[in-house]
Amino acid sequence: MWTNLKSNFKIVQTMRKSFIDRHLSTSISEALRYLPVVTLTGPRQSGKTTLCREKFPELPYANLEDATVMDEVNADPKAFLNKYPQGAIIDEAQNYPQLFSYLQVLVDEDRFQGRNDRRFIVTGSNNFTLMEKMSQSMAGRTAVMTLLPLSTQEILNYVPQASASQLILNGGFPAIWTADERGRSLQLSNYYTTYIERDVRRLINVVNQRAFQTFIRLCAGRIGQEFNASSISNETGVSVPTIKNWLSILNASYVIHLLQPYHANISKRLTKTPKLYFYDTGLAAFLLGINTIEQLDTHPLRGNLFENMVVNDFIKHGTNAGREEFLSFYRDKSQHEVDIIRTLTDKVEAYEIKSSQTFHTDFFNNLNYIRPLLTEKLVKTAVVYDGNQENAQAENAFLNFRHIFD
Incomplete structure (x- = not known):
């Protein structure tokens, strides 16, 4: 038992030293070169938020599990999205899957105006709820990726x-x-x-x-x-x-x-x-x-x-x-x-x-x-x-x- 505890302690110290680089980050960066939205799904606690915030610090962050943010989205979803002229990371989107409909309109308007500088990463932990709404609105506008627990x-x-x-x-x-x-x-x-x-x-x-x-x-x-x-x-x-x-x-x-x-x-x-x-x-x-x-x-x-x-x-x-x-x-x-x-x-x-x-x-x-x-x-x-x-x-x-x- 003591050997295992010592081994686990060494692992804990090693893992605390730095962010664990996720292989998917390269694929996300590549997708954002060509598409305005990346939809990132996966289980809770698999590291979606950490990956997005560490690898894309230039994007503002909004968490839809925050009651204040949800009040803002419910009041005026279009105004909420327009707050982010360069795009944003929108976390836990399964809490407001209707957001994809408004995101579709925004993306299409950007395309019509010739804008190519706004990018969104939308994350969610429930594949069924998220994918149902996303598939109705975002075909051809988003890359869908999955972040599973560490390999x-x-x-x-x-x-x-x-x-x-x-x-x-x-x-x-x-x-x-x-x-x-x-x-x-x-x-x-x-x-x-x-x-x-x-x-x-x-x-x-x-x-x-x-x-x-x-x-x-x-x-x-x-x-x-x-x-x-x-x-x-x-x-x-x-x-x-x-x-x-x-x-x-x-x-x-x-x-x-x-x-x-x-x-x-x-x-x-x-x-x-x-x-x-x-x-x-x-x-x-x-x-x-x-x-x-x-x-x-x-x-x-x-x-x-x-x-x-x-x-x-x-x-x-x-x-x-x-x-x-x-x-x-x-x-x-x-x-x-x-x-x-x-x-x-x-x-x-x-x-x-x-x-x-x-x-x-x-x-x-x-x-x-x-x-x-x-x-x-x-x-x-x-x-x-x-x-x-x-x-x-x-x-x-x-x-x-x-x-x-x-």
């Missing part, structure tokens, strides 16, 4: 000594990396009660709060497994439609995401059920009651959490570049499974994820199985694991999880 590479740039277990346990919320063990637990508890339950209450009427709490913990216990709404319904006593509704809200709020099964015109019968993951492994570990590295390293779901971390890094590799990664998994009725199928136009890559620190050649069994099924479309296969031995050039490559995208 493994973003953390390792500042804390190169962090182990896989520390990365899983802490997850990617920046504030967690500036806290000690006790602070981590308190912040995640506060995140769950303040943000997750509050956001859910805003979107749906949760009549049975205890059933919902059971539901989200059951989801944490099913990381990396196919999502079975009927099974969870039986364990919570809540109807299947309600379970599916709760899942959709948690997905829209960047708490849970589903990895869809791979579908192709091949002769095998493939599963049609998606697999469940959390956007943050630290939150998932907290919901599982895992509070120390010792607990994590002996927990039966440690491998699932490692897989979740790697899947998230594939997703973040795309979102941090301002694009979507097209990911799926392979599983057929004979239970042959490959954890990630990454589609690149007309080619695919296949990855197995293993939490072991020791490499075994049988890690390639399922990759070798699907090779003739995917034929010439398959251009790369690799095992991603927690060991130090690597061979990135072989037909079947094996990589440490830190070096997937090197």
Whole structure:
């Protein structure tokens, strides 16, 4: 325990020294060269505000969770926007999604007048509310980007000594990396009660709060497994439609995401059920009651959490570049499974994820199985694991999880 506390203290001191540079900032700057608005979504506490204010200090800042600002917006939204002749950062826009309609008029008027010097960055934590209004008003006028919690590479740039277990346990919320063990637990508890339950209450009427709490913990216990709404319904006593509704809200709020099964015109019968993951492994570990590295390293779901971390890094590799990664998994009725199928136009890559620190050649069994099924479309296969031995050039490559995208 003392070793872990000392290690965590070193990490805390390192992370407090400087702003954590986010890879997405380059994509935002590039988008603002061509478009008047960037819409930045992502979970609460993922660092959206810090990124915008640190990287774009020339833009004024307005937070729509500030009651005074909201009074001003409600009174005269057009006048509010015109206060910013050079543009602004408008934070927590899901609190007033109608703002996009007024922003559309302003942007179109700027274009008509030949103005090209006003830029807005609009952020929001609820994808459903934000995207519904934005898609109606801002087509062709905004770049939509997502800032997820810190990627493994973003953390390792500042804390190169962090182990896989520390990365899983802490997850990617920046504030967690500036806290000690006790602070981590308190912040995640506060995140769950303040943000997750509050956001859910805003979107749906949760009549049975205890059933919902059971539901989200059951989801944490099913990381990396196919999502079975009927099974969870039986364990919570809540109807299947309600379970599916709760899942959709948690997905829209960047708490849970589903990895869809791979579908192709091949002769095998493939599963049609998606697999469940959390956007943050630290939150998932907290919901599982895992509070120390010792607990994590002996927990039966440690491998699932490692897989979740790697899947998230594939997703973040795309979102941090301002694009979507097209990911799926392979599983057929004979239970042959490959954890990630990454589609690149007309080619695919296949990855197995293993939490072991020791490499075994049988890690390639399922990759070798699907090779003739995917034929010439398959251009790369690799095992991603927690060991130090690597061979990135072989037909079947094996990589440490830190070096997937090197």
